[in-house]
Amino acid sequence: MKPILLALVLVLLTLPLSTAQDVGFAPEEMFSFSVQVPYGAKEGGLAVQGSNLSAYLFVESFQHGDMDVRVHLDLPDEFEVKDETVQMFRLHTEYDDWYRFIDFHVPPDVPCGIYTINTTAYIDFGDQHEIIERKTTLRVASKNEISDMISIVSVVIPSDEDGVGDPSRPENSIILQEASPFINKIKKIAGMGDSNEDVRVSYVGVEIENNGDEAVPLIVSYEILDIKTMQEIGEFKPTLMGMSSKTFSYSNIILPARSSKVVGLPIYTTDSVMGGEYLLRARVTVTGSNWDAATSDNKITAISRNWTSVVVSLVAFFLSITTIGIFVSRSNEIMNSFKTRHLVMISLFGTASFAAVNIPMTFLWEISHAVFGPFSFLFTGIFYEVILYMLIVAAVVLIPKPGVVFLLLMVRYLLNGIVLGHFNPVFLLSYSVNAIILEIMLYAAGTTRGNMDKLKTGLACGVADAISQYVSFSLWMVLYRLFYSDWYLKANILIDGFIYTFIGAWLGIKLGSKLKKVVE
Template identity: 30%
Template sequence: MRILYILLALLCLTQQVFAGVKLEAVYPYNLDKSAAHVVHGGSTMPLFINITGFDVPHEQPAHLRVILPEGFKALANDKWRLGSADGRQTAEADWVLPADFGQSFDLLYIQPQTDLARGQKQLLVEVSGDGWHERRELSFSYEPAAAAVAIASQPGKKIDRSKFNWYIQSVTLPVDNLGNKDDHAAEGVVFIRDTTLEGFRNRMTGDGATNWSAVFNHPATFLVLDMRNPQRDVRLLKFKAELIDKKTGKVMPGLCTAGKNNEVSEHGWAGDTGSVNETTALISLDGKKTQAFIIPLYVDYFTVLEGDYSLRVTVSGNGQEKVQEVPLTIAKKHNLGLLAVGFSFICLLAVLAFSYKLKGCIYRIGARGAITVALFAALAFGGITLPTTLIGDLLHVFLGPFSGLVTGILSGMLLYLLVVALLVLFRAPGVLTLMYFVKYMLSGLMFGHFTPLGLLSMCVNVAILETLLYLSGFYRRQELGKGYMLFICLLMGVGDALVTFVNMEQMMFFYRLYYADWYLALYMLVNGLVYSSIGAWLGAKTGSKLQQVMGE
């Protein structure tokens, strides 16, 4: 027992020995480490003070005292009391350090006078409490501003300090998260997502219920705030963006700030941020003369209205405030996506309505025809779906959005070669539908692609191509001459171009993608008309040769 008591006593003694307070002070506090220990004339730079208390079982008061070098002054605020001692300004504050372990920190902004000479300066930080005292002496170099030196050399001239303050140079939007200009829209135009059919969209893509927290915490766009900082200030500033009605000048609803996640206010957009009808952020000037900030802009999709506004950008801090307004147009992209989805459902209903005729088609082509359809569908899956799925991502790495022009050789040319060859062999309504359906089932079984969107895309292909073939008289014609087959091949190309347009539009609707008009036209022309027409013509030749072999 004595040994146990001795160990407990040593433990308590160790805790008392190592208990205490640690003071950390940095001036000038600068995110740009290359410029540390240098204060430029006219700049406002912060003194960072951090007090760490550890192994103290109760709260303890701490008195802070900062003695500035001669010619330096602290900017007034409600946390510090300013005074003077021996011709040098002082700043004092009283803190309460937390019990056990905790950190208390603050920034005190300090500004030099304009007539100081170049040289080394010292700043003293003292912290005292019950039975303890900490002291730090900070040395730094002072460099007069070039403008101040030039004017000082000219007698009778004074420095106009208003010309050497930080200010907003420009506000540019929309940009992406890297600050690059957004080619999706004209300058000053922000397209926002239409959340009216958000639940329907997510269920069609297989995402389940709508995660509204993710919707509201995703930026609608980004803007670039270009700041000029001639004095090379280092300070934290508050950024605020508001929508302003051009006629009345009132703040309009529509912007919000990404919410906080906690157990009380739940998640994301439901969280209380204290900011209403505005997007806020903190930015830090790091002592550079020019600095650009990429700031996300959040939109409240339930309250925002389309229209023309002024975006008021306010940057404030330490009693200073700069405001700049830029024109902004809020628009919901009313594209053809919804019409494409409606058309896809019409195609789905049409396929379902005529599906009962597939039984008659199978009886008509017989067992040999059914086996041939299954064989061609397997060839289409193994020679088209499988390679494009496996190497499509790899090609996208090297070719980007133009990778589809390469995979389109398979999904366009080779596919229509098989389709038209099969139709030449067995010219009956429903053959094309059977082949697409078997190919869809194989793809779903192998890769798990049983999604409502995949079913809609297949029905669009079947409905458009079957309708064009029926209206052209392909199934009723006795002989297939070269001129007529050339017409059918071009018709298949036009049909595939229409299929490409509908499928890409509904992909933009469901997955919130964006395809430029020229990109859509390029895919419709190359992947749709050119590849499919060439593939159909090759399929006609192939089907004719196979027909001769089967006839023999």
């Protein structure tokens, strides 16, 4: 028994000692300590001569209780340190952490090569004192070396969010949003509009390759330039949520050694961006440097579509087709409602309008353009609006019936086609829409029902022609791909479309009244 008892006593005596030894922890179990030089490089980093970098220090406690830490970053003497390299702090609880960015500059004249950076952490936790060292390397390379190492393999426009090309979308093109305030208003009313006026339209995918043996921290970005002046187009970098979209349209990556990666970057735009040809310059810079390690220039096309004009043209097309269809299918009924004398009179008025408006304007239109430039509508409007509406309204005064305007304009269109070869779809649609709207407005004003009120007739004709002018411009823009400035359209619609037409209609009633005496 004695030996057993003796052993038991020995065990009991040694137990507190072994327990006391278990209270101490291995350093790696006490806390986490990591260093990244530059920030993001988990293994050996790379820097270009003349760059500004940050070393990243991180400490996290795994213990309850106060832990005093002192970290010392030992950068090579050749580097210019901008912050304190010795940092002291206290961690209080489990998972409490601390991090710092220590900025430093790699001067341009620093010799290329691999530099070792030692970082030491001195930890006091209770009675325990630990020292941990981390050793990282930073390779300083020249611009030529980096240029040989980093390259842009491809640039894909448009792409998806991950930068992967989409064959269902036209190559090297971006579709711009609708630029029409009208459609934007409708979208907002319908709740479909983006609350932010600036809209992301597409993505660009940039594939970058690293042929070197070190991971490289890179910034991938792009800029869209005027293809001639090479100036950056600001409209492609709008303000979003109070910040410049430059903040959103770059990507910070660490490209591992001997690898490639595709990065997707969003392309933003504003309503004021014009369609046309641009140059998209993809840029790759090594983190901390403004110098482009690789660039790639790509010609892109911004496709702008004025959907308001397209919709207006489609409506005009269907309206014209429907009206012409109804007219052809019920032509006997419609034509029989007119006396032969009326038909002859309408055709002669059609001839007169053609002789007084179309023939002189075939020549004068372009000549006035040359003389008066964009303000030629002030002159041409006298023929196209004042004289034409004098004739139209005079015909309605003589034959106050619905359908007179339609027939008169049809005769004018066919004459224009047969004599001047203007069998043009734009003319057909313009004349049709003009006839339809004018018939509706004159009927509403009572003119084609026999109530000859100068003011009402003038207003009816003015409004009808203003609408017709807008439709006509839309047709030219869509079908013949012509451009017109907003101010030009507004001035034409207001002055030619409304004011001149109003005057023409007013005078037309006067002229019609005179001609009525001839008839009587």
